[in-house]
Amino acid sequence: xxxxxxxxxxxxxxxxxxxxxxxxxxxxxxxxxxxxxxxxxxxxxxxxxxxxxxxxxxxxxxxxxxxxxxxxxxxxxxxxxxxxxxxxxxxxxxxxxxxxxxxxxxxxxxxxxxxxxxxxxxxxxxxxxxxxxxxxxxxxxxxxxxxxxxxxxxxxxxxxxxxxxxxxxxxxxxxxxxxxxxxxxxxxxxxxxxxxxxxxxxxxxxxxxxxxxxxxxxxxxxxxxxxxxxxxxxxxxxxxxxxxxxxx
Amino acid sequence: xxxxxxxxxxxxxxxxxxxxxxxxxxxxxxxxxxxxxxxxxxxxxxxxxxxxxxxxxxxxxxxxxxxxxxxxxxxxxxxxxxxxxxxxxxxxxxxxxxxxxxxxxxxxxxxxxxxxxxxxxxxxxxxxxxxxxxxxxxxxxxxxxxxxxxxxxxxxxxxxxxxxxxxxxxxxxxxxxxxxxxxxxxxxxxxxxxxxxxxxxxxxxxxxxxxxxxxxxxxx
Numbered sequence: 001x002x003x004x005x006x007x008x009x010x011x012x013x014x015x016x017x018x019x020x021x022x023x024x025x026x027x028x029x030x031x032x033x034x035x036x037x038x039x040x041x042x043x044x045x046x047x048x049x050x051x052x053x054x055x056x057x058x059x060x061x062x063x064x065x066x067x068x069x070x071x072x073x074x075x076x077x078x079x080x081x082x083x084x085x086x087x088x089x090x091x092x093x094x095x096x097x098x099x100x101x102x103x104x105x106x107x108x109x110x111x112x113x114x115x116x117x118x119x120x121x122x123x124x125x126x127x128x129x130x131x132x133x134x135x136x137x138x139x140x141x142x143x144x145x146x147x148x149x150x151x152x153x154x155x156x157x158x159x160x161x162x163x164x165x166x167x168x169x170x171x172x173x174x175x176x177x178x179x180x181x182x183x184x185x186x187x188x189x190x191x192x193x194x195x196x197x198x199x200x201x202x203x204x205x206x207x208x209x210x211x212x213x214x215x216x217x218x219x220x221x222x223x224x225x226x227x228x229x230x231x232x233x234x235x236x237x238x239x240x241x242x243x244x245x246x247x248x
Numbered sequence: 249x250x251x252x253x254x255x256x257x258x259x260x261x262x263x264x265x266x267x268x269x270x271x272x273x274x275x276x277x278x279x280x281x282x283x284x285x286x287x288x289x290x291x292x293x294x295x296x297x298x299x300x301x302x303x304x305x306x307x308x309x310x311x312x313x314x315x316x317x318x319x320x321x322x323x324x325x326x327x328x329x330x331x332x333x334x335x336x337x338x339x340x341x342x343x344x345x346x347x348x349x350x351x352x353x354x355x356x357x358x359x360x361x362x363x364x365x366x367x368x369x370x371x372x373x374x375x376x377x378x379x380x381x382x383x384x385x386x387x388x389x390x391x392x393x394x395x396x397x398x399x400x401x402x403x404x405x406x407x408x409x410x411x412x413x414x415x416x417x418x419x420x421x422x423x424x425x426x427x428x429x430x431x432x433x434x435x436x437x438x439x440x441x442x443x444x445x446x447x448x449x450x451x452x453x454x455x456x457x458x459x460x461x462x463x464x465x466x467x468x
Contacts, residue, residue: 239432
């Protein structure tokens with residue numbers, strides 16, 4: 001396959017970026033999108049130029065590091081995959097592919113396609129944990145009965161990898177799907193109920209402080225989420241936040 | 249309740265509750281208008297009651313006007329807030345791949361509906377207020393039906409009303425069910441809410457169009 005890539009290039013967070021066009025030839029349809037970018041970078045390096053900077057780590061679809069906005073969609077045109085699991089067979093010979101970083105004021109661009117998603121870390125630090133010392137005296141998991149439905153929903157919420165596709169896809173750059181998944185994964189389980197009130201209040205407050213937009217229920221986040229996190233979690237977050245505010 | 253008013257979720261709740269209040273009013277308005285199709289006398293009676301009952305005039309009417317203004321102002325604030333959260337736009341976005349056009353353009357359909365409300369107030373509410381509280385004209389319980397059909401003589405006016413109600417239908421298709429999601433409704437009720445939303449968003453606005461067209465043809 002021969003392709004034309006239009007990639008966002010921005011030397012650093014202070015400078016103004018621009019789209020730069022790169023032709024790439026002999027791309028295998030079996031390559032992942034990141035392998036195709038690797039191939040492009042090898043050519044750029046041989047020319048003595050600065051390679052395209054992009055985030056990546058596991059390349060197995062589980063770490064959430066790769067964060068590209070491809071042809072107008074987070075992680076590209078495929079469903080339920082991260083960019084590293086997107087394969088070039090999803091494109092056609094001769095295509096022009098637009099590659100941009102995830103855009104939100106809470107995700108400032110560091111360089112080229114790399115954005116700073118530490119705002120997610122700060123939201124997690126605000127309440128996405130259980131304050132129980134588990135070293136040496138962990139209770140047997142089977143000793144705490146949990147309804148299968150709740151266990152399944154908590155597990156589904158816990159599959160959120162914090163990639164930020166929800167924010168990137170939302171027209172308002174809202175982080176509600178991420179925050180709701182993190183709140184739900186704990187609040188559905190007995191271990192997490194103890195701190196449920198403080199957790200939801202603190203995480204939503206932190207989300208607001210980071211400058212994410214408001215959720216208007218377009219549902220784009222659910223569609224673009226590589227882990228299929230459900231909007232049901234946002235409804236649960238809305239419910240829990242209101243109850244917690246009334247309680248306090 | 250400390251700090252609730254400042255939270256982003258408080259804006260969601262207030263949009264949802266004011267929207268649901270307006271949905272309830274819309275249903276009541278439609279019911280009264282629908283009476284005009286089959287009974288001139290009953291329409292006059294109900295309209296006379298609504299136009300002269302002290303509770304309706306001096307308690308419910310101000311609440312309704314506040315509700316309309318609040319819903320629009322809050323929607324505008326949300327839109328401006330949300331635009332600030334992404335100062336650099338994408339070179340290319342494919343919104344249609346993951347969301348409906350109307351869910352992404354509620355502010356647009358809202359502005360069309362607000363423009364229609366200005367026309368509607370000009371047609372009905374201002375003349376009514378002038379009649380009762382400026383000219384202090386005598387109470388006439390039989391004037392409402394004639395006044396209403398007079399407004400639907402012009403085809404341009406009927407067309408404007410119809411287009412506005414199509415936008416109202418689109419606005420409701422997203423807004424009605426979205427209000428329940430914002431209030432945190434349990435997933436097990438979502439299917440019912442979706443059915444209710446689709447039924448309400450089609451029957452009520454197109455019912456209003458039917459009433460306007462019915463009186464247009466009757467007056468010619």
